[in-house]
Amino acid sequence: MHHITWTALLLSVTLSVSSGGKVLVFPLDGSHWVNMKVIIEELHSRGHRITVVRASDSWYIKEESPHYSAITIPTAGGYDQELFGAFVKRLVHIKRQQQFWSRIMVEFEAMEKFTEMHRKICDLTTMMFEDEALMKSLTDGKFDVVLTDPGLGGGVFLARRLSLPLVLNARWTAHGEGHFAIAPSPPSFVPYPGLELTDKMTFSQRVQNIMTFIFASSQIAMNVAPHYAALSHRFFGPDVDYFSLFQDADIWLMRNDFTFEFPRPTMPNVVYMSGFQCKPARPLPVDLEEFVQSSGEHGIIIMSLGSFLAELPSDMTEEIAAAFAQLPQKVIWRHKGAKPSTLGNNTLLVDWIPQNDLLGHPKTKVFVAHGGTNGVQEAIYHGVPIVGLPLMFDQPDNLSRMVVRGTAKVVDIATLDRAVFVEALRAVLYEPSYRENMQRLSRIHHDQPMKPLDRAIFWIEFVMRNGGAPHLRTQSFRMSWMAYHSIDVILTLLMALLLLLLIMFLAIKKCFSVLFKKKVKCE
Incomplete structure (x- = not known):
C-alpha cells in the first residue's frame, strides 16, 4: 500500500508547475533537522520543489509540511528520543561520579549507539533500493540535486544510486569532522575533534593528537565501515570504496567558519555558512x-x-x-x-x-x-x-x-x-x-559580502544549474597513501641519489686503482 502512496506523491511533485528546480532531501533527525529545515524553507520560498525522505519513527521531521512533500519509509531511522534522553541522563550521572573507568565505559556505550544508528540507516537505504516502485518514481521525478547531511550515509548512497549531483549540509560525516574527509589535515596544527586542543600544540599534545587520530580511525574501521562497505558492495560492486561516495560530493556546505574554527587547509568546493540559521531578533511575547x-x-x-x-x-x-x-x-x-x-x-x-x-x-x-x-x-x-x-x-x-x-x-x-x-x-x-x-x-x-544562508542557496542552485561542480572536486582521495604524500617519489629520488653516489664511489675507486698501478710500474 505504501508503494502506491510513494508513487502518487512523487507523481504529484513531478507534475506540479514551477519555475524552480527539484531537490531531494535526505536529512538527519534531531538538532541537525533544525539546520536542514532552514535551508528547505529558503529553497521553497525561492520556488523550488522539495521532497524529503524520512523514517516512520522520525522525531523532528514531520510528514506534513507546507514547505515540502514527504516520502515516509516504514522503518526505524536511527534516532530514538527516549533512548537518547536516558543515555544523556546516565552520562551526566557518570561524569559527576568522576570515576575514570565509568567514563570509559560510557564512551564505549556512546560508540555502540552510533554504530546502531549507522546499521539502521543502512537497513533503511536497503529497503528503499529494493523497492522497485519507489526507485522508479524517484528516477521519474527527475530531481536536480540530492541535499543530505552526511552524519549518516543514506543520502550519499541515494545520490549515487540515482546518479544525481550531491550537496552536503555538513559539519560531520560518518567518519567524523568533515574537513578530515577531503582537506589536508596535518596533525601538527589541526587538532583532532574532542581533544579540546588549539592550533598551537606542544610536543606532547601533538603525540596525543596523532594517537587519538589512529585510535579513532581504528574504531571507525571496526564499528562504522562494515555496515557501509557491505551496502556499497551489494549495490555498487566490490570496486567502489564506500567513503569515496562521500568524498565525491559536489559541494560541502560547512556549518562553521573561521570566527569559530582554527585556521586550517580547505578545498575549493567547501562553502562556509556558519550562523546561516541565525536571524535578527523579533519582538518577545x-x-x-x-x-x-x-x-x-x-x-x-x-x-x-x-x-x-x-x-x-x-x-x-x-x-x-x-x-x-x-x-x-x-x-x-x-x-x-x-x-x-x-x-x-x-x-x-x-x-x-x-x-x-x-x-x-x-x-x-x-x-x-x-x-x-x-x-x-x-x-x-x-x-x-x-x-x-x-x-x-x-x-x-x-x-x-x-x-x-x-x-x-x-x-x-x-x-x-x-x-x-x-x-x-x-x-x-x-x-x-x-x-x-x-x-x-x-x-x-x-562583516562579510553576503549572508551565509544566501551563500548556501547560491551554491545549491549553482549545482542545479550546472549539473554538479566537478571542476571544484579534488580527486586526491583516490591516490594511495604513498602517492598522496609523495613517499614513492621521495624513495625513488633517494634510490637514484644512492645509485649515483655508488657509481661515483666506484668510479673514484677505479681511478685510484689505475693510478696506483701506474705508480707501482714506474718504481
Whole structure:
C-alpha cells in the first residue's frame, strides 16, 4: 500500500508547475533537522520543489509540511528520543561520579549507539533500493540535486544510486569532522575533534593528537565501515570504496567558519555558512517582554541546555537555582521537572524559550548553554558571552574554542555547586573582556559580502544549474597513501641519489686503482 502512496506523491511533485528546480532531501533527525529545515524553507520560498525522505519513527521531521512533500519509509531511522534522553541522563550521572573507568565505559556505550544508528540507516537505504516502485518514481521525478547531511550515509548512497549531483549540509560525516574527509589535515596544527586542543600544540599534545587520530580511525574501521562497505558492495560492486561516495560530493556546505574554527587547509568546493540559521531578533511575547524589562539595569541571564537534557538531576538544579538567586539579574531558564526549592524570585522557569529572540535582546547579558553548535553560533551572531555546561559529543570542543577566544567560561558538571557556578556567572557578567571579545567575534561574523544562508542557496542552485561542480572536486582521495604524500617519489629520488653516489664511489675507486698501478710500474 505504501508503494502506491510513494508513487502518487512523487507523481504529484513531478507534475506540479514551477519555475524552480527539484531537490531531494535526505536529512538527519534531531538538532541537525533544525539546520536542514532552514535551508528547505529558503529553497521553497525561492520556488523550488522539495521532497524529503524520512523514517516512520522520525522525531523532528514531520510528514506534513507546507514547505515540502514527504516520502515516509516504514522503518526505524536511527534516532530514538527516549533512548537518547536516558543515555544523556546516565552520562551526566557518570561524569559527576568522576570515576575514570565509568567514563570509559560510557564512551564505549556512546560508540555502540552510533554504530546502531549507522546499521539502521543502512537497513533503511536497503529497503528503499529494493523497492522497485519507489526507485522508479524517484528516477521519474527527475530531481536536480540530492541535499543530505552526511552524519549518516543514506543520502550519499541515494545520490549515487540515482546518479544525481550531491550537496552536503555538513559539519560531520560518518567518519567524523568533515574537513578530515577531503582537506589536508596535518596533525601538527589541526587538532583532532574532542581533544579540546588549539592550533598551537606542544610536543606532547601533538603525540596525543596523532594517537587519538589512529585510535579513532581504528574504531571507525571496526564499528562504522562494515555496515557501509557491505551496502556499497551489494549495490555498487566490490570496486567502489564506500567513503569515496562521500568524498565525491559536489559541494560541502560547512556549518562553521573561521570566527569559530582554527585556521586550517580547505578545498575549493567547501562553502562556509556558519550562523546561516541565525536571524535578527523579533519582538518577545508581551508577558516575557515585561519580565525582561523588570530586570532594569542589571539585565537578564538565559539558560538552555538543548533538547536532550531539559531535566537535570534534582540536586544539580537545586545548586543552579541557588546560584541564580544570589544574583541581581533576572533569569529565564528552560527547565522541565520539579521546581527547585532554592528557586529565587528573580528566576522564571519555562518549558520553551524563543532562544534567538532572547539572545538578540539588548538586556541579555549571559547565555548559560551546553555548547551545541547552533547555540554557540547564535551567541556569536548576537554577541552574547557564554557560561558553558558541556555534556557530550562536540560540546566540550565547541566551548573550548570559545574559551580560547576569551568569550566563555566553562563549568565542569562533575564539580558544579552553587559557589562554583555563581563565580563563573559573576566573572562573565562583570569582567568586560568576555562581552567585548564576543562582540568583536560578532562584528567579524557580520562583516562579510553576503549572508551565509544566501551563500548556501547560491551554491545549491549553482549545482542545479550546472549539473554538479566537478571542476571544484579534488580527486586526491583516490591516490594511495604513498602517492598522496609523495613517499614513492621521495624513495625513488633517494634510490637514484644512492645509485649515483655508488657509481661515483666506484668510479673514484677505479681511478685510484689505475693510478696506483701506474705508480707501482714506474718504481
